Amino acid sequence: MSEKAAEPVAMIEVRNLTKAFGSKYALRGVDLRVMPGESLVLFGPNGAGKSTLVRILSSLSRPSGGTVHIGGLSLAQHADGIRRYLGVVSHAPLLYDSLTAEENLHFFAGLYNLKKPEPRIKALLERVGLYARRGDLVRTFSRGMVQRLAIARALLHDPEVLLLDEPDTGLDPQAAEMLHGLLSELSGRGANSPGPEHSGVERARTIVTVTHSLERGLSIADRAVILANGRVVFETAAHDLDAAAFRRLYDQYVGGRGAGPAGDGLP
Amino acid sequence: MNFWKAVVAIIWKDIRAELRTKDILSSVFVFALLTVIVFNFAYELRVPSMKMVVPGIIWVAISFAGTLGLNRAFVIEQDKGSLAGLLLAPVDRAAIYFGKMLANLIFILVVELALLPLVMIFFNLSLITGPHLLVLFLGTYGFAAVGTVFSAMAVSTRAREVLLPVLLFPVLLPVLVAGVKMTGGLVDGASLSEMGNWLQLVALYDVGFTVVAYLTFGFVVEE
Numbered sequence: 125m126s127e128k129a130a131e132p133v134a135m136i137e138v139r140n141l142t143k144a145f146g147s148k149y150a151l152r153g154v155d156l157r158v159m160p161g162e163s164l165v166l167f168g169p170n171g172a173g174k175s176t177l178v179r180i181l182s183s184l185s186r187p188s189g190g191t192v193h194i195g196g197l198s199l200a201q202h203a204d205g206i207r208r209y210l211g212v213v214s215h216a217p218l219l220y221d222s223l224t225a226e227e228n229l230h231f232f233a234g235l236y237n238l239k240k241p242e243p244r245i246k247a248l249l250e251r252v253g254l255y256a257r258r259g260d261l262v263r264t265f266s267r268g269m270v271q272r273l274a275i276a277r278a279l280l281h282d283p284e285v286l287l288l289d290e291p292d293t294g295l296d297p298q299a300a301e302m303l304h305g306l307l308s309e310l311s312g313r314g315a316n317s318p319g320p321e322h323s324g325v326e327r328a329r330t331i332v333t334v335t336h337s338l339e340r341g342l343s344i345a346d347r348a349v350i351l352a353n354g355r356v357v358f359e360t361a362a363h364d365l366d367a368a369a370f371r372r373l374y375d376q377y378v379g380g381r382g383a384g385p386a387g388d389g390l391p
Numbered sequence: 392m393n394f395w396k397a398v399v400a401i402i403w404k405d406i407r408a409e410l411r412t413k414d415i416l417s418s419v420f421v422f423a424l425l426t427v428i429v430f431n432f433a434y435e436l437r438v439p440s441m442k443m444v445v446p447g448i449i450w451v452a453i454s455f456a457g458t459l460g461l462n463r464a465f466v467i468e469q470d471k472g473s474l475a476g477l478l479l480a481p482v483d484r485a486a487i488y489f490g491k492m493l494a495n496l497i498f499i500l501v502v503e504l505a506l507l508p509l510v511m512i513f514f515n516l517s518l519i520t521g522p523h524l525l526v527l528f529l530g531t532y533g534f535a536a537v538g539t540v541f542s543a544m545a546v547s548t549r550a551r552e553v554l555l556p557v558l559l560f561p562v563l564l565p566v567l568v569a570g571v572k573m574t575g576g577l578v579d580g581a582s583l584s585e586m587g588n589w590l591q592l593v594a595l596y597d598v599g600f601t602v603v604a605y606l607t608f609g610f611v612v613e614e
Contacts, residue, residue, distance in 0.1 A: 182479060183478075183613075183614065184475055184478055184479065185613065186613055187614035204481055204482075204483065207480065207481040208481040210479065212479050214472065215472075216471060216472025217472060217473075218472045218476030219471060219473060220404065220471070220473050221409065221471055222407075222408035222410055222411045222412050223404070223408060226398050231400060231478070232480065234400040234483075235397060235400060235477070235480035235597070236480060236481065237396075237481075261411070316444065
């Protein structure tokens with residue numbers, strides 16, 4: 125028997141990941157491990173490579189080098205199988221303007237092969253506050269409502285892993301609070317889980333969030349990572365880390381490279 | 392998800408959205424009709440018999456208007472990032488290709504069925520016959536099979552409206568030439584069996600490009 129304890133299996137394991145667009149590198153040898161049920165929050169200035177990393181993790185973009193494993197499976201070899209376990213919210217809503225909110229969710233429920241999805245669609249529409257507008261075309265929705273529906277779409281198939289690229293984009297404070305509460309529940313921090321048949325929050329999801337909102341980000345983070353110039357420049361456990369201390373660290377590592385975390389009203 | 396269930400879901404989604412907006416059908420039909428009218432006036436005074444030019448007019452109208460439709464079909468997917476939504480689903484990339492391709496094929500065929508009676512009135516020809524419809528179907532299938540891949544390729548570029556025809560028309564030449572030859576032969580009273588070589592060319596083209604698109608679509612739509 126080996127004396128060395130077996131290394132726990134990471135839900136997401138990224139090794140030496142690079143991505144080049146022509147001669148320009150967006151990612152330069154990123155290494156990350158996200159454990160099952162862990163909530164990792166990525167901070168960094170514009171152009172740091174955060175969205176590129178999320179696009180690669182969600183299988184929308186092929187890396188130029190390095191490896192990604194999700195749930196122990198290689199993304200390069202098992203992308204079709206892995207997608208079933210991913211829920212993604214990105215800058216774009218990934219929805220159809222000419223379909224209603226309900227039709228959009230029904231369409232995606234079909235693609236995810238969900239049996240009898242109606243109760244789940246109803247629960248999610250209620251959770252994001254759009255049940256009364258379920259029959260309206262998405263093109264009639266405000267930016268915030270579209271983003272709320274995009275969140276419902278990402279949670280539709282009860283994914284093990286959530287990849288959220290600035291999920292609070294366009295949300296008003298009330299909707300941002302709703303999202304924050306939902307993410308807290310999904311990361312195992314919430315007090316009012318509605319049960320497995322609805323939002324399915326009986327277990328903590330593995331969550332990777334990109335955000336510019338420092339306080340919100342830290343409040344859902346188990347671990348915080350700062351990305352700059354395509355590299356991980358700082359990584360820390362987020363428990364007991366206060367926003368002001370983290371901002372000082374952020375400024376120290378990122379300096380004047382583009383916009384930093386907004387810090388929910390901090391200068 | 393079952394491959395063909397995903398294909399059908401994508402087709403239904405496209406048809407449902409199109410029935411609401413009529414973005415593709417209306418623009419493609421009007422453009423095709425205008426093409427026919429312009430060619431009608433352009434040739435009328437110089438050509439001894441319009442029968443000589445009708446096959447060319449039909450296939451030019453279909454290919455020009457169809458290109459417009461292919462562009463629209465993927466612009467709709469790209470603008471709200473919904474193509475990424477499809478690509479994130481646990482379905483084979485090829486199922487997405489077949490769903491989009493068959494929806495495009497249906498839209499172009501619907502426009503052709505609306506256009507043919509008008510062409511018959513303009514040029515006093517009988518075009519709604521079994522052989523004519525078979526030739527139109529095979530040619531349009533080839534157009535949609537190739538065009539869907541190129542339109543997915545062009546949509547993420549800045550010059551997508553220009554790039555699509557530049558990429559597409561050289562590859563479409565065999566099917567366009569065969570379509571014009573067969574339609575011309577049928578207008579002149581020949582039977583399809585007399586044009587077996589052209590028919591085989593289009594059938595091989597359709598099968599060949601369907602296989603190529605099936606194998607390559609995943610690479611085309613990923614960064």
